[in-house]
Structure formats: C-alpha cells, structure tokens
Amino acid sequence: MDILLFFFLGASLASFIGVVVERFPEKSLITPASHCQACGTTLPTWDLIPILSFLINRGRCRFCQVKLPIWYLLIECFLGIVSVGYYHHILSGQICMTILLSVLLSLYDLKSLGFPILAWLLPTLGLFFFAPLSPIFLILCLLGILAEMTDIKIGSGDFFYLASLSLGLSLTALLWVIELGSLAGILSYLLKLKRCKHIPLVPFLFLGYLLVIFFKLA
Numbered sequence: 001m002d003i004l005l006f007f008f009l010g011a012s013l014a015s016f017i018g019v020v021v022e023r024f025p026e027k028s029l030i031t032p033a034s035h036c037q038a039c040g041t042t043l044p045t046w047d048l049i050p051i052l053s054f055l056i057n058r059g060r061c062r063f064c065q066v067k068l069p070i071w072y073l074l075i076e077c078f079l080g081i082v083s084v085g086y087y088h089h090i091l092s093g094q095i096c097m098t099i100l101l102s103v104l105l106s107l108y109d110l111k112s113l114g115f116p117i118l119a120w121l122l123p124t125l126g127l128f129f130f131a132p133l134s135p136i137f138l139i140l141c142l143l144g145i146l147a148e149m150t151d152i153k154i155g156s157g158d159f160f161y162l163a164s165l166s167l168g169l170s171l172t173a174l175l176w177v178i179e180l181g182s183l184a185g186i187l188s189y190l191l192k193l194k195r196c197k198h199i200p201l202v203p204f205l206f207l208g209y210l211l212v213i214f215f216k217l218a
Contacts, residue, residue, distance in 0.1 A: 003084055010083025011050035011076040013100065018072060021107040025116045039064035050076045075103060094130035094168050095213060097123065102206040105161055109202035114157050124164045131167040136174070140166060158201045165209055173212050180208035 022037070023029055035042045041063045047053045054073045060066060082099050085091035091099075101123040108115030144159035146152065166174055185204040 003087060006083045006087040007080040008050060010079040010081070013083070014076040014079040014103070015048070015050045015072075017079075017100070017104050017107065018075070020104065020119070021111060024119065036061045036064060036066065038066040051080070071107075075107075079103065092130075094127065097126055097130070098165065098168055098209070101127070101164055102161075102202075102209060105157065106200075106203040106206050109157060109200040113198050113200055114155060115202075117160075120157070120160050120164070124160075124167075127164060127167045134166060136166040136171060137163045155198075155201065158205065161202050161205060165205070169209075169212070176212050177205055177208040180211050181205035182208075184208065 019034065020029060033042050034048055038061060041061070043062075047057070047062055051073060054068065054076075057068075059068050059070065059073070061068065079100070082091060082096055086093065086096045101120075104119060104123065105115050108119060140159050140163035144156040144163065147154055147159055148156035162174065162178070165177060169177065181201065181204040184207050185199050185201055188204065189199055
C-alpha cells in the first residue's frame with residue numbers, strides 16, 4: 001500500500017510539473033481550473049487522476065476526443081518509479097530533487113529552448129539542503145550570466161542546469177554528464193530529417209545525468 005501511495009505521489013508531482021510548464025510565467029498556476037487545451041472544457045476531478053485518467057480515456061480528452069501527448073503518461077510513470085525508489089532508499093533525497101528539477105527544465109527547454117530563471121532558482125535552492133555551495137557551481141553560474149549577456153553559442157540555461165547538477169556530482173561525474181549529453185544531442189541532430197538551428201540541450205544533459213547515476217560511471 002505504501003509503495004502505491006509513493007508511486008502516485010510521484011505521478012502527481014509530474015502532473016503538477018506539467019501544469020507549471022504550460023502556465024508559468026505567462027499565466028497563474030491557480031486559476032483557471034485545469035482544462036483541455038483544445039476545447040477549453042474544465043476537467044472534472046476524475047479526469048485529473050494521474051495515469052489512470054489517461055488510460056481510461058485512452059489518451060484523449062473525454063469531451064473533444066483530441067489526442068493527448070504521450071509524454072504526460074511517460075513522465076507520470078517515470079516520476080512514480082523515482083518516488084518508489086526513494087521509498088525503498090534506492091535513490092537519495094538529493095537525487096530525487098535533482099530529477100524533479102531536471103524534468104521541469106527539460107520540458108521548458110523542449111517547449112521554448114529556455115526556461116524562466118525562477119523555475120531554475122527555487123528548486124536549486126532546495127538542493128542546498130543536501131550540498132554546500134561549491135566553486136564549480138559559482139563558475140558555471142558566471143558562465144550562465146555571460147551566455148545571457150553575450151552570444152557564446154551555448155544557452156545560459158545549459159550552464160545554470162549544469163551548476164545545479166554540480167551540487168551533487170564530482171567534477172569527473174559532471175564531465176561524464178557533459179560528454180554523454182553532448183553525444184546524445186549530436187546523434188539526435190544527425191538522425192533528424194528536419195534540421196533545426198538550435199538544439200534543446202538540457203534534456204540530453206539530463207539523459208547523461210541518468211546514465212551517470214544509474215550506471216555509476218563516476
């Protein structure tokens with residue numbers, strides 16, 4: 001029973017992250033009530049239950065039958081598993097907090113090739129409960145500010161995200177994250193038929209982080 005509770009806790013956090021990405025900072029996180037992005041119909045409570053509502057409605061809006069993005073389901077399942085990992089002491093609180101931050105920033109980067117600074121700052125402040133400020137963190141933040149002020153061909157958000165990762169990783173592990181993330185980004189670019197000018201790098205860095213954590217490359 002506890003496992004199921006933690007699983008749906010993680011899935012609920014994923015659902016909230018989806019709301020944040022869709023609304024913040026342009027709209028309020030509180031109002032209006034959750035609604036279908038296509039038809040605008042306010043969703044009843046039973047349509048807000050993570051995972052189950054998606055499966056019952058077969059991945060579509062109950063009212064207009066518009067197909068919902070599959071990433072809703074995938075992220076809810078993923079964070080549900082992460083939450084269960086925390087319950088079983090497989091994953092530490094710091095790793096879980098970092099994964100939550102990573103999912104949030106990855107979705108923002110995929111949506112708009114960037115993210116609001118508050119979306120990065122507030123969760124990162126929470127990481128300071130687990131790790132002290134480090135020189136690497138400060139250096140990466142300075143590089144992020146530099147990237148924001150001048151065009152150095154790398155987004156400021158990538159540096160800020162790496163700064164957050166540095167709070168829980170050694171320099172060697174962080175370099176692994178950069179190498180694996182860059183490789184994944186390059187492969188993605190080469191395999192795409194439609195070329196894009198900018199690559200959302202944060203999701204690939206997140207993939208590198210997961211590989212480092214779960215396969216213990218550090």
